[in-house]
Amino acid sequence: MSAPRVVLIGPPGAGKSTVGTLVAELLGVTFRDTDTDVETETGSVIADIFVDQGEVAFRRLERAAVRRALTEHPGVLALGGGAVLDADTRRDLCSQHVVFLDVSLADAARRVGLDTSRPLLLGNVRGQLKQLMDARRPLYGEVASVVISTDGREPADIAGEVVRTVRGTGPAGEHRP
Numbered sequence: 399m400s401a402p403r404v405v406l407i408g409p410p411g412a413g414k415s416t417v418g419t420l421v422a423e424l425l426g427v428t429f430r431d432t433d434t435d436v437e438t439e440t441g442s443v444i445a446d447i448f449v450d451q452g453e454v455a456f457r458r459l460e461r462a463a464v465r466r467a468l469t470e471h472p473g474v475l476a477l478g479g480g481a482v483l484d485a486d487t488r489r490d491l492c493s494q495h496v497v498f499l500d501v502s503l504a505d506a507a508r509r510v511g512l513d514t515s516r517p518l519l520l521g522n523v524r525g526q527l528k529q530l531m532d533a534r535r536p537l538y539g540e541v542a543s544v545v546i547s548t549d550g551r552e553p554a555d556i557a558g559e560v561v562r563t564v565r566g567t568g569p570a571g572e573h574r575p
């Protein structure tokens with residue numbers, strides 16, 4: 399059993415997967431992303447899981463992937479943007495060092511606008527993003543140890559700030575506000 403050094407949360411386009419990879423390099427640990435875990439386990443890409451099995455099934459797979467990663471991954475862990483919707487996941491995150499990568503609607507829409515891999519955003523990217531950001535903001539805030547704004551910043555700069563929060567903490571959870 400081993401807990402991640404840091405767990406990254408935040409809306410789609412916050413840069414969890416991009417920044418998480420850089421944070422892992424800086425810390426000299428491995429990077430894991432629960433979206434990738436779900437895809438590996440099912441042999442399907444997320445867009446296809448949503449079409450073939452629906453969102454409820456995806457959330458079940460995601461919940462299991464998060465639980466597994468929280469107990470066995472000792473490096474940097476990025477969650478999918480909707481993982482915090484699950485109450486059990488939020489409870490599990492309370493004992494972790496969790497960094498909420500925050501992003502404005504404008505920057506998030508610019509970053510994910512042309513990418514078709516996020517089924518929840520298809521059709522009306524800004525409208526869907528606004529709706530899910532409004533609904534989830536309290537949940538991100540509830541489990542975050544630290545909030546870092548990513549607007550207008552380079553991933554490397556953000557990764558450096560994440561690392562400083564990791565190094566400034568002792569055992570998981572000590573850095574909570």
Ligand SMILES: Nc1ncnc2c1ncn2[C@@H]1O[C@H](COP(=O)(O)OP(=O)(O)O)[C@@H](O)[C@H]1O
Nearest residue numbers: 409410411412413414415416417509551552553
């Ligand atoms: N700080 C940033 N500034 C500009 N573009 C970014 C930044 N962080 C990530 N991106 C880009 O935004 C897109 C979404 O990033 P990703 O890491 O997949 O976000 P998430 O995992 O939070 O959904 C990618 O194309 C990535 O290159």
Ligand SMILES: O=C(O)C1=C[C@@H](OP(=O)(O)O)[C@@H](O)[C@H](O)C1
Nearest residue numbers: 409410411433478479480516517
């Ligand atoms: O916000 C969401 O509900 C989702 C975010 C995605 O991950 P990213 O936040 O890494 O884009 C992925 O898990 C799936 O498309 C659902």
Ligand SMILES: [Mg+2]
Nearest residue numbers: 414415433478
């Ligand atoms: Mg991601």
